[in-house]
Amino acid sequence: DSGVTQTPKHLITATGQRVTLRCSPRSGDLSVYWYQQSLDQGLQFLIQYYNGEERAKGNILERFSAQQFPDLHSELNLSSLELGDSALYFCASSQKRGGTDTQYFGPGTRLTVL
Amino acid sequence: AQSVTQPDIHITVSEGASLELRCNYSYGATPYLFWYVQSPGQGLQLLLKYFSGDTLVQGIKGFEAEFKRSQSSFNLRKPSVHWSDAAEYFCAVGGSGGSNYKLTFGKGTLLTVNP
Numbered sequence: 001d002s003g004v005t006q007t008p009k010h011l012i013t014a015t016g017q018r019v020t021l022r023c024s025p026r027s028g029d030l031s032v033y034w035y036q037q038s039l040d041q042g043l044q045f046l047i048q049y050y051n052g053e054e055r056a057k058g059n060i061l062e063r064f065s066a067q068q069f070p071d072l073h074s075e076l077n078l079s080s081l082e083l084g085d086s087a088l089y090f091c092a093s094s095q096k097r098g099g100t101d102t103q104y105f106g107p108g109t110r111l112t113v114l
Numbered sequence: 115a116q117s118v119t120q121p122d123i124h125i126t127v128s129e130g131a132s133l134e135l136r137c138n139y140s141y142g143a144t145p146y147l148f149w150y151v152q153s154p155g156q157g158l159q160l161l162l163k164y165f166s167g168d169t170l171v172q173g174i175k176g177f178e179a180e181f182k183r184s185q186s187s188f189n190l191r192k193p194s195v196h197w198s199d200a201a202e203y204f205c206a207v208g209g210s211g212g213s214n215y216k217l218t219f220g221k222g223t224l225l226t227v228n229p
Contacts, residue, residue, distance in 0.1 A: 045216035058216055090157060103217060105158040
Protein backbone atom coordinates (compact mmCIF):
# COMPACT_ATOMS: atom_id res chain seq x y z
CA ASP A 1 0.00 0.00 0.00
CA SER A 2 1.59 3.25 -1.19
CA GLY A 3 -0.53 5.50 1.00
CA VAL A 4 -2.06 7.22 -2.02
CA THR A 5 -5.81 6.68 -2.30
CA GLN A 6 -7.98 7.10 -5.35
CA THR A 7 -11.75 7.00 -5.71
CA PRO A 8 -13.70 5.58 -7.32
CA LYS A 9 -11.94 2.38 -8.31
CA HIS A 10 -14.15 1.90 -11.37
CA LEU A 11 -16.30 4.32 -13.29
CA ILE A 12 -18.58 3.53 -16.21
CA THR A 13 -20.23 6.38 -18.04
CA ALA A 14 -21.51 7.43 -21.44
CA THR A 15 -20.03 9.61 -24.14
CA GLY A 16 -20.58 13.30 -23.60
CA GLN A 17 -20.72 12.99 -19.83
CA ARG A 18 -18.48 14.55 -17.19
CA VAL A 19 -16.75 12.73 -14.34
CA THR A 20 -14.54 13.63 -11.41
CA LEU A 21 -11.72 11.46 -10.15
CA ARG A 22 -10.39 12.02 -6.68
CA CYS A 23 -6.94 11.51 -5.20
CA SER A 24 -5.62 11.81 -1.67
CA PRO A 25 -1.82 11.98 -1.48
CA ARG A 26 0.38 10.36 1.12
CA SER A 27 0.48 12.19 4.41
CA GLY A 28 2.94 15.07 4.13
CA ASP A 29 3.29 14.97 0.35
CA LEU A 30 2.82 18.32 -1.34
CA SER A 31 2.93 17.29 -5.00
CA VAL A 32 0.23 15.42 -6.85
CA TYR A 33 0.64 14.07 -10.37
CA TRP A 34 -1.96 12.63 -12.73
CA TYR A 35 -1.17 10.01 -15.37
CA GLN A 36 -3.29 8.25 -17.97
CA GLN A 37 -2.60 4.64 -18.95
CA SER A 38 -4.17 3.42 -22.17
CA LEU A 39 -3.38 0.50 -24.45
CA ASP A 40 -2.33 2.66 -27.39
CA GLN A 41 -0.55 5.51 -25.60
CA GLY A 42 0.89 3.72 -22.60
CA LEU A 43 1.49 5.71 -19.42
CA GLN A 44 1.37 9.43 -20.06
CA PHE A 45 1.87 12.34 -17.72
CA LEU A 46 -1.08 14.70 -17.61
CA ILE A 47 -0.48 17.37 -14.98
CA GLN A 48 1.26 18.14 -11.70
CA TYR A 49 0.19 20.29 -8.76
CA TYR A 50 2.42 21.43 -5.96
CA ASN A 51 0.88 22.83 -2.79
CA GLY A 52 -2.21 23.96 -4.61
CA GLU A 53 -0.56 25.42 -7.69
CA GLU A 54 -0.16 23.95 -11.14
CA ARG A 55 3.53 23.19 -11.75
CA ALA A 56 3.78 21.18 -14.93
CA LYS A 57 1.53 20.19 -17.76
CA GLY A 58 1.84 17.25 -20.08
CA ASN A 59 -0.44 15.78 -22.72
CA ILE A 60 -3.63 16.90 -21.05
CA LEU A 61 -6.62 17.60 -23.27
CA GLU A 62 -8.49 20.89 -22.98
CA ARG A 63 -11.57 18.89 -21.96
CA PHE A 64 -9.65 17.77 -18.87
CA SER A 65 -8.87 19.91 -15.87
CA ALA A 66 -7.51 19.38 -12.41
CA GLN A 67 -7.09 21.17 -9.14
CA GLN A 68 -5.48 20.66 -5.77
CA PHE A 69 -7.34 21.79 -2.69
CA PRO A 70 -6.02 23.33 0.55
CA ASP A 71 -6.10 19.92 2.22
CA LEU A 72 -3.86 18.76 -0.67
CA HIS A 73 -6.28 16.28 -2.18
CA SER A 74 -6.69 16.60 -5.91
CA GLU A 75 -9.47 16.11 -8.41
CA LEU A 76 -9.23 15.41 -12.11
CA ASN A 77 -12.28 16.50 -14.09
CA LEU A 78 -12.96 14.92 -17.46
CA SER A 79 -15.73 16.42 -19.56
CA SER A 80 -17.39 15.78 -22.93
CA LEU A 81 -16.13 12.25 -22.64
CA GLU A 82 -15.25 10.26 -25.74
CA LEU A 83 -14.74 6.55 -26.22
CA GLY A 84 -11.01 7.15 -26.46
CA ASP A 85 -10.90 8.53 -22.94
CA SER A 86 -11.42 5.02 -21.58
CA ALA A 87 -8.26 4.32 -19.63
CA LEU A 88 -6.72 3.78 -16.23
CA TYR A 89 -6.03 7.07 -14.48
CA PHE A 90 -3.31 7.12 -11.87
CA CYS A 91 -2.55 9.66 -9.27
CA ALA A 92 0.91 9.84 -7.72
CA SER A 93 2.30 11.98 -4.95
CA SER A 94 5.72 13.09 -3.82
CA GLN A 95 7.08 15.15 -0.96
CA LYS A 96 8.34 18.16 -2.82
CA ARG A 97 8.33 19.56 -6.31
CA GLY A 98 9.93 16.72 -8.21
CA GLY A 99 13.43 15.96 -9.43
CA THR A 100 14.87 13.54 -6.90
CA ASP A 101 11.48 13.00 -5.34
CA THR A 102 10.08 9.52 -5.62
CA GLN A 103 6.55 9.42 -6.93
CA TYR A 104 4.26 6.96 -5.15
CA PHE A 105 1.31 5.77 -7.16
CA GLY A 106 -2.25 5.07 -6.15
CA PRO A 107 -4.21 2.02 -7.32
CA GLY A 108 -5.83 3.93 -10.16
CA THR A 109 -9.36 4.63 -11.38
CA ARG A 110 -10.50 2.61 -14.35
CA LEU A 111 -12.74 4.73 -16.56
CA THR A 112 -14.93 3.08 -19.17
CA VAL A 113 -16.77 5.31 -21.59
CA LEU A 114 -19.59 3.57 -23.47
CA ALA B 115 12.53 15.66 -25.16
CA GLN B 116 13.03 12.73 -22.87
CA SER B 117 12.06 9.23 -23.94
CA VAL B 118 12.32 5.64 -22.78
CA THR B 119 12.50 2.52 -24.90
CA GLN B 120 11.80 -0.95 -23.59
CA PRO B 121 12.63 -3.15 -26.56
CA ASP B 122 10.95 -6.29 -25.23
CA ILE B 123 7.17 -6.21 -25.12
CA HIS B 124 6.86 -9.69 -23.61
CA ILE B 125 9.39 -12.00 -21.98
CA THR B 126 8.82 -15.52 -20.73
CA VAL B 127 11.21 -17.17 -18.30
CA SER B 128 11.14 -20.29 -16.21
CA GLU B 129 10.93 -20.06 -12.45
CA GLY B 130 14.43 -20.01 -11.00
CA ALA B 131 15.99 -18.63 -14.17
CA SER B 132 17.77 -15.31 -14.31
CA LEU B 133 16.09 -12.23 -15.74
CA GLU B 134 17.23 -9.10 -17.51
CA LEU B 135 14.79 -6.46 -18.72
CA ARG B 136 16.20 -3.84 -21.03
CA CYS B 137 15.67 -0.12 -20.85
CA ASN B 138 17.22 2.63 -22.96
CA TYR B 139 16.59 6.27 -22.27
CA SER B 140 17.09 9.58 -24.00
CA TYR B 141 17.60 12.65 -21.86
CA GLY B 142 19.69 15.75 -22.34
CA ALA B 143 21.02 16.10 -18.81
CA THR B 144 21.67 13.79 -15.91
CA PRO B 145 18.70 11.45 -15.80
CA TYR B 146 16.84 10.20 -12.81
CA LEU B 147 15.84 6.61 -13.57
CA PHE B 148 13.21 4.36 -12.08
CA TRP B 149 11.78 0.89 -12.42
CA TYR B 150 8.18 0.30 -11.44
CA VAL B 151 6.20 -2.95 -11.41
CA GLN B 152 2.48 -3.27 -12.05
CA SER B 153 0.66 -6.46 -11.09
CA PRO B 154 -2.69 -7.17 -12.72
CA GLY B 155 -5.33 -4.76 -11.45
CA GLN B 156 -2.83 -2.99 -9.24
CA GLY B 157 -1.10 0.34 -9.19
CA LEU B 158 2.57 0.96 -9.83
CA GLN B 159 5.05 -0.08 -7.18
CA LEU B 160 8.57 1.37 -7.14
CA LEU B 161 11.25 -1.31 -7.41
CA LEU B 162 14.33 0.88 -7.43
CA LYS B 163 15.70 4.25 -8.50
CA TYR B 164 18.95 5.83 -9.60
CA PHE B 165 19.82 9.45 -8.96
CA SER B 166 23.61 9.50 -8.67
CA GLY B 167 26.56 7.65 -7.18
CA ASP B 168 27.02 3.90 -7.44
CA THR B 169 25.76 2.82 -10.85
CA LEU B 170 24.54 -0.53 -9.52
CA VAL B 171 21.42 0.00 -7.45
CA GLN B 172 19.61 -2.52 -5.32
CA GLY B 173 15.88 -2.58 -5.02
CA ILE B 174 13.11 -4.50 -3.38
CA LYS B 175 12.22 -8.13 -4.06
CA GLY B 176 15.80 -9.00 -5.00
CA PHE B 177 15.96 -6.77 -8.08
CA GLU B 178 18.93 -4.68 -9.12
CA ALA B 179 19.64 -2.35 -12.02
CA GLU B 180 22.79 -0.96 -13.55
CA PHE B 181 23.11 2.54 -14.99
CA LYS B 182 25.41 2.70 -18.00
CA ARG B 183 25.76 6.25 -19.23
CA SER B 184 27.78 5.28 -22.31
CA GLN B 185 24.97 3.00 -23.47
CA SER B 186 22.09 5.16 -22.18
CA SER B 187 20.77 2.05 -20.49
CA PHE B 188 19.28 1.11 -17.15
CA ASN B 189 18.64 -2.62 -17.31
CA LEU B 190 16.81 -4.47 -14.57
CA ARG B 191 18.09 -7.82 -13.37
CA LYS B 192 17.17 -10.59 -10.99
CA PRO B 193 19.30 -13.72 -10.49
CA SER B 194 16.42 -16.11 -9.82
CA VAL B 195 12.84 -15.36 -10.79
CA HIS B 196 9.89 -16.40 -8.65
CA TRP B 197 6.37 -17.08 -9.95
CA SER B 198 5.16 -14.02 -8.02
CA ASP B 199 7.38 -11.80 -10.21
CA ALA B 200 4.97 -12.21 -13.11
CA ALA B 201 3.80 -8.67 -13.83
CA GLU B 202 4.41 -5.74 -16.13
CA TYR B 203 7.58 -3.76 -15.63
CA PHE B 204 8.01 -0.11 -16.52
CA CYS B 205 11.19 1.87 -16.82
CA ALA B 206 10.88 5.62 -16.37
CA VAL B 207 13.08 8.69 -16.62
CA GLY B 208 12.54 11.85 -14.64
CA GLY B 209 13.93 15.34 -14.98
CA SER B 210 16.91 16.40 -12.93
CA GLY B 211 15.86 19.97 -12.44
CA GLY B 212 14.15 23.04 -13.74
CA SER B 213 10.48 22.56 -14.32
CA ASN B 214 10.76 19.05 -15.66
CA TYR B 215 9.13 17.06 -12.92
CA LYS B 216 7.18 14.52 -14.91
CA LEU B 217 8.07 10.89 -15.36
CA THR B 218 8.29 9.57 -18.89
CA PHE B 219 7.57 5.87 -19.05
CA GLY B 220 8.48 3.16 -21.49
CA LYS B 221 5.74 1.01 -22.99
CA GLY B 222 6.42 -1.73 -20.47
CA THR B 223 7.63 -5.34 -20.57
CA LEU B 224 5.19 -8.05 -19.62
CA LEU B 225 6.91 -10.87 -17.74
CA THR B 226 5.46 -14.36 -17.76
CA VAL B 227 6.97 -16.95 -15.43
CA ASN B 228 6.61 -20.62 -16.29
CA PRO B 229 6.61 -23.17 -13.48
